[in-house]
Amino acid sequence: MRFHKIISVILHPIVIPTIGVLLxxxxxxxxxxxxxxxxxxxxxxxxxxxxxxxxxxxxxxIGSIESYHVTTIKERKIPLAFMMVLFYLLGSTLIKLRSVSDLGILFYATSLGIVLVYVLFLTKLKTSLHLLSMGIAVGFFLLIQNNYGISFFPIIAVSILFSGLLGSARLHLKAHTPFEVYSGFIIGFLCPYFVNAFL
Known part of the structure; x- marks a missing residue:
């Protein structure tokens, strides 16, 4: 149980963007x-x-959420709406800088992923944000690999391995159903490609 909590904290969705940009x-x-x-x-x-x-x-x-884990769909709505806008604005800023326009794609993709997660709230599906962020990371570096013709196999392989460990941890902690875990990763993985296709 302790291991699963630790990996969930280390690979938290709000940590992954900074790690991704550093890499x-x-x-x-x-x-x-x-x-x-x-x-x-x-x-x-x-x-x-x-x-x-x-x-x-x-x-x-102010009592809008019970804990920092924001475990329910109701609690997630305000933070995700806020993050949706922040990531979009960050993407809009970075896409204008020619030398780091790739990062604009990354944050547009993240904003899009959050939009899709938000839409799925209508079906009562609480998509895993942990796996969404990992899926985006894997998809982004695969996209960059294809665009630059440079192999990022080690980082992609490690990211996929961590995604598996993280998915297992989220299931072990009963934070999500298997479908919520898989859908989070798949949505995240596809978002960078979708954004790249339309920019």
Missing amino acids: YFLLVPNTIQKQLQLTILGLVFVVTYLIPVLLLAVLKA
Whole structure:
């Protein structure tokens, strides 16, 4: 039980964007100055980690959510609507910077994934956000691999392995049904390709 909780925290959806951007700067050939890389990484961390944490703290303080785990569909609606907009704005900002336009695709894809998760709320389906984020990461690096003709096999393989461990952990913790776990990963995986096709 402890292992499953630990991996769920380490690979939390609000952590993955920062890790993904860091890996992008480390693995993808680029001429971006280190200062700009740090600025972008800091922006991503603030927008995708600090702001969501502060939002959850406010929502908990006013009684809109019972815990930071936001386990019910009702509790997820406000945070996800907020994140949907934040990721879209972040994508809109980065897509304009030619040297990091790939990251614009990443955050547009994340915003799209959240939109689809939100739509599925109508069917009472609580899609796994953990697996959504991992699916987006795998799909994004596969897309970048195809676009640049450079193998990112190690990071993709490790990401898939972690996705399996994370999915198992979410099921073990009874946080989701198998369908919610699988659908989260599949939706996430497809979103970068969908966004890339229309940009």
